[in-house]
Amino acid sequence: MSDVMPLVMPKWGLSMEEGTLTAWLVAEGDDIAKGQEVAEIETTKIANVLESPRPGHVRRLVAKVGDTLPVGALLAVLAPASVPEVDIDAFVAGFVAAAPAQEGEAAAIAEARFEHAGRPIAYKLAGAGQEGDPAVLVHGFGGDSDNWLFNIEALAAGRPVYAIDLPGHGHSTKQLDRGDIDEMASAVLALLDEAGLGRVHLVGHSLGAAVALETLARAPGRVASFAGLAPAGLAETVNADFINAFVAAEKRRDVKAALQHLFADPNLVSPAMIEGVQKYKRLEGAREALAAIAATSLPAGRQARLYRDLVAEARRPMLVIWGRNDAVLDPAAAEGLPDSVEVLRLDDVGHMPHMEAAAAVNEALARHFSKVGG
């Protein structure tokens, strides 16, 4: 029976409880490789592709297209062709969903909060207690640590992963002094101090990448590597229409329209994603905080601060990932960087590569982290 292995409903992010199978990408009898795309799963947050965690021979597709199943539920059975049907039947009948759902990955994500300059900073932590250098994930303008729902657990295989809510965002304080990149980098450094992190891999998305670069500039000894996803800080331009629309949007339809700028495939903007943004913007002070950050960090629709020289001369692994269809920050900004900076461009991906191409991003980041010993 040890040859018989399940494929189960994955858990993508803290709040996912169930998913709907929308398509099988393999058939019974197929031999599949590890990492091969096997099914399309839709959650209330986003649709995504399930990659097989192991190679194998597809013996039975248990779940049917359209089924909505809890996390951990049996989707398919992998087993060599030599295993008798009766054993497969027995396996299906006796299957008990286990938690955590995805074996080999870190257990639950913890939420925590600390005071920085008298104000709360919230963060998530996955892979607590693991040995490797921790990674710190810094979301972009208007986002929060939930943006990493497809990444945090995957990246936590082998290292602790921290995802901060920047000041003005998520469950961190909405009271800002200025709302500039310095203030946000101070919060990242405060998290490093709070968690007692000596040396970390910094991963920043969009404006969060500029925050990560500012952190690198201020504490170079504490940064093992940098990865920027659709990073700010490399060129002046930014899609000011998006920023303005996002800041102004209150009603569902306006929020939806603004969010659709973020993805190559606008259908990925789910009701839950829209509601998440609305819920955030309703929090006391959130709208004022967003406006302040936009005004100081993206004044008059331009990026306030550039870090091209720092990126070029950082003397540690530097990775830039950019969707070719990014409508918010022009991927052309990655041109002309020295060879010391690895640039990964993704087709059919917009401004949110870590959501829209989570598997590719997770893999690239894991490789990138491994360039540094530890």
Added chain:
Amino acid sequence: MQHSRQFLLDSYRSMATIRRFEDRVHDEFATGKIPGFVHLYAGEEASAVGVCSHLDDRDVIASTHRGHGHCIAKGCDVVAMMKEIYGRRDGACGGKGGSMHIADLSRGMLGANGIVGGGPPLICGAALTAKYLKTGGVAVAFVGDGGSNQGTTLESYNLAKVWNLPVIFVVEDNGYAESTASAWSVGGSQLGRAKGFGMPGVEVDGFDFFAVHDAAREPIERARNGGGPSLMHVRLTRFYGHFEGDAMTYRAQGEVTKLRAGHDSLQIFRGKVTQAGVLSGEDLDVVEADVAKLIDDAVSRSEAAAMPTEADLLTDVYVRY
């Protein structure tokens, strides 16, 4: 007589304004210029002015369907009131309230009220505000003998007592709830009811400004000083019908004529102050002439004022919707 000349002139001006206002509304209503229906306060002036002459802008009153007198006594703008009764756009309520809903919260006038017994619960709330915010204010609910039988009024007696609110319930007993005699419709007595709720009560001659004013002093001071609610039973009458057009067939033959002759609060006031030698008849005539001019002016300005327009139909329902 311990009152200053100015106080007496002001009080008389207020009473005369009410009388002249109501008499004029009576006349104009008969010409068909005033829409809807109106309930006139003429004859009851001493009650409103006797009580309100103790009050200031911290204090709040709630009135009844017979509310013009209370509005004037509390300092509402007479021209704006008249325009409101004419349904004009720049009336006190933009022409949306009319006679029964004139209010001016900036003057502590929480509204006339088309619902008999509607005011006492509201006044408990105004009193709660004054008590909670420690403004030193009191709240006065004017209610008729008809309203005194409403559950809202009796519940308000209880709530004011239980919460120890700075309230004065002024029961203006003009003898008739619409066409029904208060002698018939009121079980027990107003003072007995006050006693039943543990409130001090006082009965007073509502034709005599000085009697009302003196009787109101103690309840108002008690309320101001945290001593809780009181009740005043003010006996008086109205010179006109329940509403304009009421033939008053339920009243005795010659009743009103007799009351006008012997129980006219303005005449009684005039007699007392001139007898005491504090004011002369001429002083009061000057006031009367001023008031006449004011009311003439109010009517002519009301007649000339613009009506509300279609654009006004949908406004003022909500602060924001």
Added chain:
Amino acid sequence: MAKKTYRQAINEAIAQEMRRDHRVIVMGEDNAGGAGAPGESDAWGGVLGVTKGLQPEFGPDRVLDTPISESAFIGAAAGAAATGLRPVAELMFVDFMGVCFDQIFNQAAKFRYMFGGKAVTPLVVRTMYGAGLRAASQHSQCLYPIFTHIPGLKVVLPSTPYEAKGLMIQAIRDDDPVIFFEHKALYDETGDVPDESYTIPFGEANLTREGGDVTIVAFGRMVGFANQAADELKREGIGVTVIDPRTTSPLDTETILDSVGETGRLVVVDEAHPRCSMAADIARLVAEEAFGALKSPIRTITPPHTPVPFSPALEDLYIPSAVHIRDVARSLVKA
């Protein structure tokens, strides 16, 4: 994010607003409980415990117990609102509106209009509604259509703990009189509720499910039932949009009309009696404004035109069910 009950969400909203604004006060029968009695103070914290803990924190000057005297204290709340406070008054069960409705619909609702736009009446009346607790005909009704009928009132029906907190804070900060309906069968429902203060604007519907085949508009407790129906239908390949208007006054007509424009089919689920209900109101709206988009007749799902029965056997038949909603919605698509 913390899981909280609907009850806790409302309590937290009121407490946060009381901390923020000293003009916010609370009053109602047994809102603390035990006034003048020899036992504990804050004995009940409201008959179902929604206001528990407020009087110990804010004191008896701000959390007032009242006699059983709705006319007087609901009217007092209106009068206090018109003179500068921001009262949150509890009408324990909405069925008791009969003994104080004048103070709500003739007084509070009309001050602003009657006084020519010069009055501001920031009053919240909290009230329990809804069937399901075997509370029989005088403690189970859904009378929100009656309040919705009255210009000058705003009417709020939170369907989840998240909505309850955000809508309550909005209600308290709102300058108009708001009737806040709390479904008693939802008090123990839990959901994610931010610790921070937040407001949900009135007149903005929530789409709790999105699908292209049929639109279900549901109110209060019925939203959860409609979601269940939608989830079942999704497995059958039928896409359902579920709209929770969150407030019946103001009503987000745009979201309803847009959705019907896309799906061409409408089911309205209302726990109120069928005549002159929200179901009837929305059916009228769509028939008038989106007739051309309709692919099938509008269907309304309500209890029958009877009082709410006591016996569990009857009450369970009386309340609209998820199964019934599913079947009706399916029948429109399969027709």
